[in-house]
Amino acid sequence: MKKNLIALLIYGEPGSTKNALTEEKYKKLAAHFIDQGFEVDSVLYHDSISDRLAKELLKYNAILVWVNPIEQQGDRKILDALLAQLTSQGCFVSAHPGTILKLGTKEILYKVKDTEFGGDVNLYNSIEEFKNNFLNEVTGIRILKQYRGNGGNGVYKVDATDLKNSRIIVTHAKNGNEEIAMTINDFFQQFESYFANGSMLIDQEWNPNIIKGMVRCYLSGSQVTGFGYQEINALYPLINGIYKKPGQRFYYTEDCGLFKDLKEIMEKNWVPQLQKLTDLNKEELPVIWDADFFINKINNENTAEKYSLCEVNASCVSPFPESSIPYIVDMVKERIKA
C-alpha cells in the first residue's frame, strides 16, 4: 500500500542545509509520523522558490507549516498564496492562512472581549481613530499590540498617567524594560506605521498579574495537548528596583494536575466559544496552536475568574510539549482520511 506523504515545511535560505527531521524542535514529531506508517520529508521554504514549491508540494497528502516570514522582516503574501493554492488542489495544509487570520492575529483579543476569558480591549482601525480615542477612552496603563507580530515586536506598555505634563512613557516588549518618555505628538507619530496597508492596533489593559507567570495552553484541533508555564515574561514590572529578564518556559503534559481546570474549561467551553467567534469548525483549527493566559487569581475554584487571554498563536507554534505529538499525528490522519 502506498504510504501517506507528509511535508514538514520550515524556513530556509537558499542553499541552507536545515532539515526538520534532525532539528530538535521537529525530530520527535517526524519519528512518530514514521512509526505510524507515514513517509515524511523536510521541505525548505523561501519566498524566492514558491513557484517551484507550488508544483513540488502537490505530491504531499499533508503539509505542516512552520514558517513565519514576519520573523525575517517579510510578510506572508507569497507564502499565503502558495498555501491557499495547495489547499484548493486538495492538499491538507496547517495552519491554513484563512485560519491564521481568524484566530492567530491580535484581533482575536477584541473578538473575545465580552467572553469570560476576555478583557478590556479596544481596537483602532486608523491613526485618526487612534488619535481621537486612545487617550480619551482609556485610563491607567495600557498595552498596545500591532495586528500581527511575535516575540514582543510591536507590543508596547504605555503609561499616560503623567499626561498633564505632556509625557507618555512607552516600553517596547521587544527591548526589555527600557522606558522611553515622549510627547503626545511623537507618540502618535511612532504608531502611525502600524496602520499601514489597512492594518489595525489593539489596545488591551495592562495586567499586573503578569508577575504570577503565564500559562500557555497547547492545542491540536479542539483538544488540549499540553501546557507551558513561564514565570518571568516580557514587561515584567520593575520591583524594588530589580529588573527580571524573561525566563525559560517549562513544559507539562495535557494531564498535568496544575492546569486540569484550564484543560476542562478550554475543551468544554472556551474553544467552542473561540470557534463560534471566528467561524471556524473543529477541522479547520490548526494541528498545533496555543493560547496564552494570565493567571489572575490563584487557588480559585472558579476557573472563569482565574485566567484571561493574553494572545493566541496559530501559526508556527514550536517548540511544543512532547505530549502534543500523538494528537498532531492523529489529527493529520483524520484530515487525510476525510
Ligand SMILES: Nc1ncnc2c1ncn2[C@@H]1O[C@H](COP(=O)(O)OP(=O)(O)O)[C@@H](O)[C@H]1O
Ligand atoms: N495586557 C498585558 N499586561 C501585561 N503584560 C502583557 C500584556 N500583554 C502582553 N504582555 C507581555 O508582553 C508579551 C508579548 O505580548 P503578546 O501579546 O504575547 O505578543 P507577542 O505576539 O509579541 O508574543 C507577553 O508575553 C507578556 O509578557
Ligand SMILES: [Mg+2]
Ligand atoms: Mg506572546
